[in-house]
Amino acid sequence: MEPSGQTVTKKQRPVNLDLRTIRQPVAAIASILHRVSGVITLFSLAILLWLLKSSLSSETGFLEVVDILDGFFVWFILWGMLTALAYHIVGGIRHLIMDAGYGEDLESGALSAKVALGVTAVLSVLAGIMVW
Numbered sequence: 451m452e453p454s455g456q457t458v459t460k461k462q463r464p465v466n467l468d469l470r471t472i473r474q475p476v477a478a479i480a481s482i483l484h485r486v487s488g489v490i491t492l493f494s495l496a497i498l499l500w501l502l503k504s505s506l507s508s509e510t511g512f513l514e515v516v517d518i519l520d521g522f523f524v525w526f527i528l529w530g531m532l533t534a535l536a537y538h539i540v541g542g543i544r545h546l547i548m549d550a551g552y553g554e555d556l557e558s559g560a561l562s563a564k565v566a567l568g569v570t571a572v573l574s575v576l577a578g579i580m581v582w
């Protein structure tokens with residue numbers, strides 16, 4: 451229903467909803483990555499718990515897990531899991547700090563997003579060293 455006394459005109463402005471061509475601000479990228487890393491962490495946890503359960507079930511189970519974990523591709527996945535966890539924790543701490551009312555404005559939000567991504571890059575390198 452139209453508000454009384456007002457005419458609603460439909461603006462025919464071009465709308466771009468193509469995510470590949472929209473230039474996202476760094477805070478938006480940090481936010482999307484935080485959600486993605488949370489979902490990756492969730493699946494990682496399920497896989498790692500299954501591996502732990504198998505390795506503790508019997509000697510054969512343990513040897514099977516050792517066999518599964520032996521290989522570049524698996525190490526690469528493990529590194530990805532650790533990087534996602536690192537980003538989720540760093541990004542999560544950033545979120546909690548902002549929820550407490552600090553650094554909520556545009557500039558400090560962009561700065562903290564860059565810091566979170568930088569800290570994760572360092573942790574990711576450390577995770578790589580740990581895995582290999």
Ligand code: HEM
Pocket residue numbers: 484485488489491492495538539540541542543545546
């Ligand atoms: C097993 C560990 C974890 C899993 C599986 C997990 C998973 C998730 C997922 C899927 C989301 C996205 C929810 C959404 O955006 O709708 C989320 C959000 C969040 N996580 Fe985690 N998380 C874990 C650990 C942590 C830790 C250790 C922290 C603390 C630093 C944390 C802090 C947060 C915060 C603050 C949010 C909300 C972000 C927002 O407001 O958009 N999480 N988590």
